[in-house]
Amino acid sequence: MSRVLVVDDDPQLTRALRITLHAAGYDVSSAADGRTALAKTAEDHPDLVVLDLGLPDLDGTDVLAGLRPWFTGPVLVLSARADSQDKVGALDAGADDYVSKPFDMGELLARLRALLRRGGPEPDDPVVRTDHFTVDLAARQVTVDGAVVRLTPTEWGLLSILVRAPGRLVGQRQLLQSVWGPAYERETHYLRVYMAQLRRKLEPDAAHPRYLLTEPGMGYRFRP
Amino acid sequence: MSRVLVVDDDPQLTRALRITLHAAGYDVSSAADGRTALAKTAEDHPDLVVLDLGLPDLDGTDVLAGLRPWFTGPVLVLSARADSQDKVGALDAGADDYVSKPFDMGELLARLRALLRRGGPEPDDPVVRTDHFTVDLAARQVTVDGAVVRLTPTEWGLLSILVRAPGRLVGQRQLLQSVWGPAYERETHYLRVYMAQLRRKLEPDAAHPRYLLTEPGMGYRFRP
DNA sequence: GCCGCCCCTGAGGCGCTCTTGACGCCGGAA
DNA sequence: TTCCGGCGTCAAGAGCGCCTCAGGGGCGGC
Numbered sequence: 001m002s003r004v005l006v007v008d009d010d011p012q013l014t015r016a017l018r019i020t021l022h023a024a025g026y027d028v029s030s031a032a033d034g035r036t037a038l039a040k041t042a043e044d045h046p047d048l049v050v051l052d053l054g055l056p057d058l059d060g061t062d063v064l065a066g067l068r069p070w071f072t073g074p075v076l077v078l079s080a081r082a083d084s085q086d087k088v089g090a091l092d093a094g095a096d097d098y099v100s101k102p103f104d105m106g107e108l109l110a111r112l113r114a115l116l117r118r119g120g121p122e123p124d125d126p127v128v129r130t131d132h133f134t135v136d137l138a139a140r141q142v143t144v145d146g147a148v149v150r151l152t153p154t155e156w157g158l159l160s161i162l163v164r165a166p167g168r169l170v171g172q173r174q175l176l177q178s179v180w181g182p183a184y185e186r187e188t189h190y191l192r193v194y195m196a197q198l199r200r201k202l203e204p205d206a207a208h209p210r211y212l213l214t215e216p217g218m219g220y221r222f223r224p
Numbered sequence: 225m226s227r228v229l230v231v232d233d234d235p236q237l238t239r240a241l242r243i244t245l246h247a248a249g250y251d252v253s254s255a256a257d258g259r260t261a262l263a264k265t266a267e268d269h270p271d272l273v274v275l276d277l278g279l280p281d282l283d284g285t286d287v288l289a290g291l292r293p294w295f296t297g298p299v300l301v302l303s304a305r306a307d308s309q310d311k312v313g314a315l316d317a318g319a320d321d322y323v324s325k326p327f328d329m330g331e332l333l334a335r336l337r338a339l340l341r342r343g344g345p346e347p348d349d350p351v352v353r354t355d356h357f358t359v360d361l362a363a364r365q366v367t368v369d370g371a372v373v374r375l376t377p378t379e380w381g382l383l384s385i386l387v388r389a390p391g392r393l394v395g396q397r398q399l400l401q402s403v404w405g406p407a408y409e410r411e412t413h414y415l416r417v418y419m420a421q422l423r424r425k426l427e428p429d430a431a432h433p434r435y436l437l438t439e440p441g442m443g444y445r446f447r448p
Numbered sequence: 449g450c451c452g453c454c455c456c457t458g459a460g461g462c463g464c465t466c467t468t469g470a471c472g473c474c475g476g477a478a
Numbered sequence: 479t480t481c482c483g484g485c486g487t488c489a490a491g492a493g494c495g496c497c498t499c500a501g502g503g504g505c506g507g508c
Contacts, residue, residue: 074342084328091334096342097321104308110315111322118298118320118342140393140442152465153441190467192485199486207486216475216484376454414456416496431497440464440495455504465494471487478481 002116003027005044007037007063008052008078017050020105026112034058038066046073048116053079053090061093068094074115078103128163130211130224133202135163142202149201154179158194159202162212162222171219195220226340227251229268231261231287232276232302241274244329250336258282259405262290266381266402269361269388270297272340277303277314282406285317290401292318294385294394298339302327352387354435354448357426359387366426373425378403382418383426386436386446395443419444 004026008014014030021028029044031037034055041049049067053060060077067075074096079086082100090098097111126138133144137160142149151159157179162170172191176184184190195214199206213221228250232238238254245252253268255261258279265273273291277284284301291299298320303310306324314322321335350362357368361384366373375383381403386394396415400408408414419438423430437445 084331087328087331088334091331091338096338104311107308107311107315110312114315114320139391140439141391150439154466156442187467188484189469192487193467196486196488214485378455411456412495413458416498417456420497420499438496449508451506451508453504453506455502457502458500460498461496462498463494463496465492467492468490470489473486474484476482478479 001025001027002047003029003044004112005037005040005046005049006030007032007034007049007055009033009054009056010052013052016105020109021112024109032056034060034063034066037063041067041071048073048112049075050112051075051077051095053077053081053086061089064090064093064095074118076108076111076115128166128224132204132211135159137163144202151198151201154194155198155201158191159198162220166222166224169215169219169221173219175219191220225249225251226271227253227268228336229261229264229270229273230254231256231258231273231279233257233278233280234276237276240329244333245336248333256280258284258287258290261287262402262405263377263381265291265295266385269295269384272297272336273299274336275299275301275319277301277305277310285313286406288314288317288319290406294389294398294402298342300332300335300339352390352448356428356435359383361387368426375422375425378418379422379425382415383422386444390446390448393439393443393445397443399443415444 004021006014006017006021006028007030008017009032011032014032018028018030029040029046031040034057037049037051049071051060051063055063060079064075064077075094076097076099077090077095078099078101079090080101087098096115099108099111126136128135128137133142135142140156142151142159158175161175161178172188173185175191176187180187180190195212196206199209199212203209203211211223213223215221228245230238230241230245230252231254232241233256235256238256242252242254253264253270255264258281261275273295275284275287279287284303288299299318300321300323301314301319302323302325303314304325311322320339323332323335350360352359352361357366359366364380366375366383382399385399385402396412397409399415400411404411404414419436420430423433423436427433427435435447437447439445
């Protein structure tokens with residue numbers, strides 16, 4: 001999960017942010033003044049910094065200036081001042097967003113999500129490779145030994161689910177629900193037919209699958 | 225110089241934004257409703273979209289939904305509503321920033337700068353070439369074997385989306401949403417008619433497409 | 449008002465995909 | 479051993495998606 005550094009000198013607000021962010025699934029660290037903030041950012045390399053402008057030792061803009069030359073992640077500025085002039089200053093100093101206090105926690109979280117979505121880490125390598133075939137999830141294309149192989153929509157639906165959970169067992173019910181819909185939970189025969197087709201198209205030896213494995217009574221598993 | 229698309233149904237505000245943004249050095253185009261917004265974005269591919277949520281034809285969220293699958297630039301949402309719930313909804317629907325009306329023009333400009341700074345320079349090669357035809361996305365012109373070919377607006381909308389995602393499969397829903405609007409998601413027949421026209425105009429052998437490929441049941445793909 | 453272009457709609461035909469059924473194999477339980 | 483449930487394979491029909499061709503209607507230019 002993403003790591004967030006909270007910089008604020010108000011222990012109460014810091015605590016509230018810690019709890020909320022942690023509950024939202026973030027890995028949180030904090031700093032109470034500007035120097036610590038700079039040091040911790042250099043040390044931890046967080047994915048995002050939440051920066052309060054009112055700090056005891058340094059002006060918030062100075063922290064921004066110290067951060068920006070080398071820190072490439074997004075910075076969200078918190079401030080008690082709602083003046084447009086302050087916002088413009090902070091944004092032009094390198095902040096990516098500016099939220100005035102008091103703020104709504106839900107909105108803050110949404111803004112964090114938006115920032116992380118954009119700047120965030122490359123969303124998992126969308127290409128899955130094995131020794132015999134590759135699956136390009138973004139382009140929706142499958143190649144076997146370098147040659148493009150055409151899949152039907154149903155085949156693709158099945159394969160993409162399995163491939164997105166490499167090594168993990170995917171239950172039959174889950175596969176049927178995702179590909180055919182909730183009404184088809186019991187049609188396990190469909191799975192057998194289409195898994196056979198996928199194996200014929202992808203496996204080097206369809207009779208002895210190396211990548212698309214059956215877990216009898218449970219479901220199927222993609223082994224990279 | 226960055227290109228900005230302003231989507232708003234209030235002519236007065238649109239005009240004010242046009243003037244201010246132009247004075248700030250941006251290249252501005254505008255749209256007064258959702259359908260036009262989607263079409264213009266697909267055609268012009270601006271660097272940034274300023275989107276008012278209150279539009280006459282579509283809900284602003286629908287426009288966002290139609291944009292997001294393929295438009296990678298930042299979207300700044302304008303809205304008369306300051307409710308946190310609305311902000312969260314828009315941000316999670318894919319907006320990168322949210323500004324409530326009335327707003328300070330200086331702040332808006334600062335936020336635009338912040339968004340564009342992060343989005344970075346668009347290294348998009350505006351000319352796509354194949355052995356048989358050339359698509360100039362900036363000039364909106366297509367040449368086949370050196371001769372200029374005229375496309376209708378709908379044909380161009382379709383082609384430009386496909387050509388901007390070379391090698392990638394583009395779903396029929398996404399194409400219909402982007403070119404015709406969210407209400408036409410099911411009209412797959414439109415796609416067939418216009419793909420046929422594009423093939424007649426661009427492909428060396430329309431009956432056996434080399435560049436504009438059909439993926440039955442899923443969508444279409446441009447193969448460079 | 450007339451004309452041309454563009455968009456939408458419909459009918460027909462074809463190929464392919466999904467679905468369904470029948471059958472054999474295998475391992476475990478009775 | 480026999481029975482049985484789960485799995486894999488093969489095959490065939492129904493139905494749907496796709497392509498082509500053609501025509502009507504709307505809108506803007508002249």
